[in-house]
Amino acid sequence: MYGYDQTASAGHHSGGHGQHAPHGSHAQQAQQAQHAQHGQYVPHQPHGQHGQHGQHGQHQAPPDPSGYGQQQPLYPEPSPPSLGEGVRAFATGTMSPEDFQGIFHNSRVYCPRGDTPGFLALHSTQQPVIPMFSTLKELRAYAGKESRYFVITGAEVLDLLPSGYGFVLDIEGDHRVVFDAKAVTEMVDFAMHRMYG
Incomplete structure:
Protein backbone atom coordinates (compact mmCIF):
# COMPACT_ATOMS: atom_id res chain seq x y z
CA MET A 1 0.00 0.00 0.00
CA TYR A 2 2.93 2.39 0.64
CA GLY A 3 1.00 5.27 2.15
CA TYR A 4 -2.09 5.56 -0.09
CA ASP A 5 -5.08 3.51 -1.17
CA GLN A 6 -4.50 2.40 -4.74
CA THR A 7 -8.10 1.34 -5.36
CA ALA A 8 -10.15 4.20 -3.94
CA SER A 9 -8.11 7.05 -5.36
CA ALA A 10 -6.37 5.49 -8.34
CA GLY A 11 -8.04 7.95 -10.70
CA HIS A 12 -6.71 10.90 -8.73
CA HIS A 13 -3.02 9.97 -8.74
CA SER A 14 -0.88 11.15 -11.59
CA GLY A 15 2.40 9.66 -12.56
CA GLY A 16 1.20 6.80 -14.70
CA HIS A 17 1.94 3.29 -13.53
CA GLY A 18 1.97 3.55 -9.75
CA GLN A 19 5.06 5.74 -9.60
CA HIS A 20 5.19 8.63 -7.17
CA ALA A 21 5.91 12.03 -8.61
CA PRO A 22 8.78 13.83 -6.89
CA HIS A 23 7.89 16.20 -4.05
CA GLY A 24 7.01 19.70 -5.23
CA SER A 25 6.61 18.62 -8.87
CA HIS A 26 4.01 19.93 -11.32
CA ALA A 27 2.26 16.57 -11.23
CA GLN A 28 1.80 16.79 -7.48
CA GLN A 29 0.51 20.36 -7.69
CA ALA A 30 -1.93 19.28 -10.40
CA GLN A 31 -3.04 16.39 -8.19
CA GLN A 32 -3.68 18.76 -5.26
CA ALA A 33 -5.56 21.15 -7.52
CA GLN A 34 -7.70 18.25 -8.83
CA HIS A 35 -8.53 17.21 -5.23
CA ALA A 36 -9.36 20.83 -4.41
CA GLN A 37 -11.84 21.00 -7.33
CA HIS A 38 -13.72 18.00 -5.94
CA GLY A 39 -13.72 19.47 -2.41
CA GLN A 40 -11.21 16.91 -1.15
CA TYR A 41 -8.00 18.93 -0.90
CA VAL A 42 -5.64 17.44 1.67
CA PRO A 43 -2.37 19.24 2.41
CA HIS A 44 0.77 17.28 1.67
CA GLN A 45 1.72 14.99 4.55
CA PRO A 46 4.68 12.67 4.98
CA HIS A 47 4.29 9.15 3.60
CA GLY A 48 2.27 6.92 5.87
CA GLN A 49 0.05 9.78 7.11
CA HIS A 50 -2.22 10.56 4.11
CA GLY A 51 -5.81 11.17 5.17
CA GLN A 52 -6.67 12.62 8.55
CA HIS A 53 -9.47 10.26 9.44
CA GLY A 54 -7.32 7.16 9.91
CA GLN A 55 -8.58 5.50 6.72
CA HIS A 56 -5.60 4.33 4.74
CA GLY A 57 -1.88 4.47 4.94
CA GLN A 58 -1.51 5.48 8.55
CA HIS A 59 1.03 3.57 10.54
CA GLN A 60 0.13 2.69 14.06
CA ALA A 61 2.82 2.05 16.61
CA PRO A 62 2.92 -1.51 17.90
CA PRO A 63 1.24 -1.87 21.27
CA ASP A 64 3.40 -1.15 24.28
CA PRO A 65 3.81 -4.47 26.14
CA SER A 66 4.23 -2.70 29.47
CA GLY A 67 0.94 -0.87 29.04
CA TYR A 68 2.38 2.43 30.23
CA GLY A 69 3.11 4.02 26.87
CA GLN A 70 6.56 5.21 27.93
CA GLN A 71 9.87 4.12 26.57
CA GLN A 72 12.39 2.76 28.99
CA PRO A 73 15.59 4.82 29.24
CA LEU A 74 18.50 3.48 27.24
CA TYR A 75 20.78 3.71 30.25
CA PRO A 76 19.34 3.16 33.73
CA GLU A 77 20.11 5.64 36.46
CA PRO A 78 23.25 4.65 38.34
CA SER A 79 22.56 3.37 41.82
CA PRO A 80 24.00 5.42 44.67
CA PRO A 81 27.16 4.12 46.34
CA SER A 82 26.73 1.70 49.22
Whole structure:
Protein backbone atom coordinates (compact mmCIF):
# COMPACT_ATOMS: atom_id res chain seq x y z
CA MET A 1 0.00 0.00 0.00
CA TYR A 2 2.93 2.39 0.64
CA GLY A 3 1.00 5.27 2.15
CA TYR A 4 -2.09 5.56 -0.09
CA ASP A 5 -5.08 3.51 -1.17
CA GLN A 6 -4.50 2.40 -4.74
CA THR A 7 -8.10 1.34 -5.36
CA ALA A 8 -10.15 4.20 -3.94
CA SER A 9 -8.11 7.05 -5.36
CA ALA A 10 -6.37 5.49 -8.34
CA GLY A 11 -8.04 7.95 -10.70
CA HIS A 12 -6.71 10.90 -8.73
CA HIS A 13 -3.02 9.97 -8.74
CA SER A 14 -0.88 11.15 -11.59
CA GLY A 15 2.40 9.66 -12.56
CA GLY A 16 1.20 6.80 -14.70
CA HIS A 17 1.94 3.29 -13.53
CA GLY A 18 1.97 3.55 -9.75
CA GLN A 19 5.06 5.74 -9.60
CA HIS A 20 5.19 8.63 -7.17
CA ALA A 21 5.91 12.03 -8.61
CA PRO A 22 8.78 13.83 -6.89
CA HIS A 23 7.89 16.20 -4.05
CA GLY A 24 7.01 19.70 -5.23
CA SER A 25 6.61 18.62 -8.87
CA HIS A 26 4.01 19.93 -11.32
CA ALA A 27 2.26 16.57 -11.23
CA GLN A 28 1.80 16.79 -7.48
CA GLN A 29 0.51 20.36 -7.69
CA ALA A 30 -1.93 19.28 -10.40
CA GLN A 31 -3.04 16.39 -8.19
CA GLN A 32 -3.68 18.76 -5.26
CA ALA A 33 -5.56 21.15 -7.52
CA GLN A 34 -7.70 18.25 -8.83
CA HIS A 35 -8.53 17.21 -5.23
CA ALA A 36 -9.36 20.83 -4.41
CA GLN A 37 -11.84 21.00 -7.33
CA HIS A 38 -13.72 18.00 -5.94
CA GLY A 39 -13.72 19.47 -2.41
CA GLN A 40 -11.21 16.91 -1.15
CA TYR A 41 -8.00 18.93 -0.90
CA VAL A 42 -5.64 17.44 1.67
CA PRO A 43 -2.37 19.24 2.41
CA HIS A 44 0.77 17.28 1.67
CA GLN A 45 1.72 14.99 4.55
CA PRO A 46 4.68 12.67 4.98
CA HIS A 47 4.29 9.15 3.60
CA GLY A 48 2.27 6.92 5.87
CA GLN A 49 0.05 9.78 7.11
CA HIS A 50 -2.22 10.56 4.11
CA GLY A 51 -5.81 11.17 5.17
CA GLN A 52 -6.67 12.62 8.55
CA HIS A 53 -9.47 10.26 9.44
CA GLY A 54 -7.32 7.16 9.91
CA GLN A 55 -8.58 5.50 6.72
CA HIS A 56 -5.60 4.33 4.74
CA GLY A 57 -1.88 4.47 4.94
CA GLN A 58 -1.51 5.48 8.55
CA HIS A 59 1.03 3.57 10.54
CA GLN A 60 0.13 2.69 14.06
CA ALA A 61 2.82 2.05 16.61
CA PRO A 62 2.92 -1.51 17.90
CA PRO A 63 1.24 -1.87 21.27
CA ASP A 64 3.40 -1.15 24.28
CA PRO A 65 3.81 -4.47 26.14
CA SER A 66 4.23 -2.70 29.47
CA GLY A 67 0.94 -0.87 29.04
CA TYR A 68 2.38 2.43 30.23
CA GLY A 69 3.11 4.02 26.87
CA GLN A 70 6.56 5.21 27.93
CA GLN A 71 9.87 4.12 26.57
CA GLN A 72 12.39 2.76 28.99
CA PRO A 73 15.59 4.82 29.24
CA LEU A 74 18.50 3.48 27.24
CA TYR A 75 20.78 3.71 30.25
CA PRO A 76 19.34 3.16 33.73
CA GLU A 77 20.11 5.64 36.46
CA PRO A 78 23.25 4.65 38.34
CA SER A 79 22.56 3.37 41.82
CA PRO A 80 24.00 5.42 44.67
CA PRO A 81 27.16 4.12 46.34
CA SER A 82 26.73 1.70 49.22
CA LEU A 83 27.61 2.83 52.72
CA GLY A 84 30.84 0.77 52.57
CA GLU A 85 31.83 2.54 49.33
CA GLY A 86 30.91 5.86 50.93
CA VAL A 87 33.09 5.12 53.97
CA ARG A 88 36.07 4.33 51.73
CA ALA A 89 35.55 7.40 49.56
CA PHE A 90 35.05 9.72 52.55
CA ALA A 91 38.06 8.28 54.41
CA THR A 92 40.31 8.80 51.38
CA GLY A 93 39.01 12.32 50.74
CA THR A 94 37.33 11.59 47.40
CA MET A 95 33.83 12.33 48.73
CA SER A 96 32.55 15.52 50.32
CA PRO A 97 31.02 15.44 53.82
CA GLU A 98 27.66 16.47 52.34
CA ASP A 99 27.67 13.62 49.82
CA PHE A 100 28.72 11.15 52.49
CA GLN A 101 25.96 12.30 54.80
CA GLY A 102 23.41 11.87 52.01
CA ILE A 103 24.50 8.25 51.63
CA PHE A 104 24.71 7.65 55.38
CA HIS A 105 21.26 9.12 56.01
CA ASN A 106 19.50 6.52 53.80
CA SER A 107 21.76 3.49 54.40
CA ARG A 108 21.36 0.53 56.68
CA VAL A 109 23.76 0.62 59.61
CA TYR A 110 24.64 -2.53 61.60
CA CYS A 111 25.05 -2.01 65.35
CA PRO A 112 26.25 -4.58 67.91
CA ARG A 113 23.87 -5.09 70.80
CA GLY A 114 24.10 -6.42 74.30
CA ASP A 115 21.55 -8.00 76.62
CA THR A 116 19.57 -4.79 77.00
CA PRO A 117 18.24 -2.59 74.20
CA GLY A 118 20.44 0.24 73.05
CA PHE A 119 23.87 0.99 71.63
CA LEU A 120 27.06 -0.56 72.96
CA ALA A 121 29.64 2.16 73.60
CA LEU A 122 33.43 2.10 73.82
CA HIS A 123 34.71 4.12 76.77
CA SER A 124 38.40 3.39 76.23
CA THR A 125 38.67 6.27 73.78
CA GLN A 126 39.14 9.99 74.43
CA GLN A 127 35.40 10.48 74.00
CA PRO A 128 32.86 7.65 74.20
CA VAL A 129 32.05 6.30 70.74
CA ILE A 130 29.64 3.70 69.50
CA PRO A 131 30.92 1.16 66.96
CA MET A 132 28.75 0.84 63.85
CA PHE A 133 29.26 -1.04 60.61
CA SER A 134 28.44 -0.57 56.95
CA THR A 135 27.90 -4.31 56.36
CA LEU A 136 27.20 -7.42 58.39
CA LYS A 137 30.56 -8.77 57.23
CA GLU A 138 32.34 -5.79 58.85
CA LEU A 139 30.37 -6.30 62.06
CA ARG A 140 31.21 -10.03 62.15
CA ALA A 141 34.92 -9.27 61.65
CA TYR A 142 34.80 -7.06 64.75
CA ALA A 143 32.37 -8.88 67.07
CA GLY A 144 32.44 -12.50 65.89
CA LYS A 145 30.12 -14.69 63.87
CA GLU A 146 27.61 -15.30 66.64
CA SER A 147 27.35 -11.67 67.78
CA ARG A 148 23.96 -10.05 68.22
CA TYR A 149 23.10 -6.87 66.37
CA PHE A 150 20.32 -4.61 65.19
CA VAL A 151 19.92 -2.67 61.97
CA ILE A 152 18.76 0.94 61.65
CA THR A 153 19.16 3.69 59.09
CA GLY A 154 21.74 6.45 59.35
CA ALA A 155 18.89 8.92 59.92
CA GLU A 156 17.77 6.86 62.91
CA VAL A 157 21.35 6.78 64.23
CA LEU A 158 21.39 10.58 64.27
CA ASP A 159 17.99 10.65 65.93
CA LEU A 160 18.73 8.04 68.62
CA LEU A 161 22.39 8.64 69.46
CA PRO A 162 22.79 9.79 73.07
CA SER A 163 24.06 13.32 73.60
CA GLY A 164 27.83 13.57 74.06
CA TYR A 165 28.55 10.35 72.11
CA GLY A 166 30.26 9.93 68.77
CA PHE A 167 30.42 6.87 66.55
CA VAL A 168 32.99 5.01 64.55
CA LEU A 169 32.17 3.27 61.27
CA ASP A 170 33.96 0.02 60.35
CA ILE A 171 36.45 0.14 63.22
CA GLU A 172 38.28 -2.99 62.00
CA GLY A 173 38.04 -2.14 58.30
CA ASP A 174 40.73 -0.80 56.01
CA HIS A 175 39.05 2.61 56.09
CA ARG A 176 37.72 3.62 59.47
CA VAL A 177 35.77 6.86 59.97
CA VAL A 178 35.31 8.44 63.40
CA PHE A 179 32.72 11.12 64.16
CA ASP A 180 33.11 12.71 67.57
CA ALA A 181 30.20 14.24 69.49
CA LYS A 182 30.76 17.64 67.83
CA ALA A 183 30.73 16.10 64.35
CA VAL A 184 27.52 14.26 65.20
CA THR A 185 25.90 17.55 66.25
CA GLU A 186 26.97 19.08 62.92
CA MET A 187 25.53 16.07 61.05
CA VAL A 188 22.21 16.47 62.89
CA ASP A 189 22.14 20.20 62.06
CA PHE A 190 22.91 19.49 58.40
CA ALA A 191 20.17 16.82 58.22
CA MET A 192 17.63 19.16 59.83
CA HIS A 193 18.57 21.98 57.46
CA ARG A 194 18.29 19.65 54.47
CA MET A 195 14.87 18.35 55.49
CA TYR A 196 13.28 21.55 56.74
CA GLY A 197 15.30 24.31 55.09
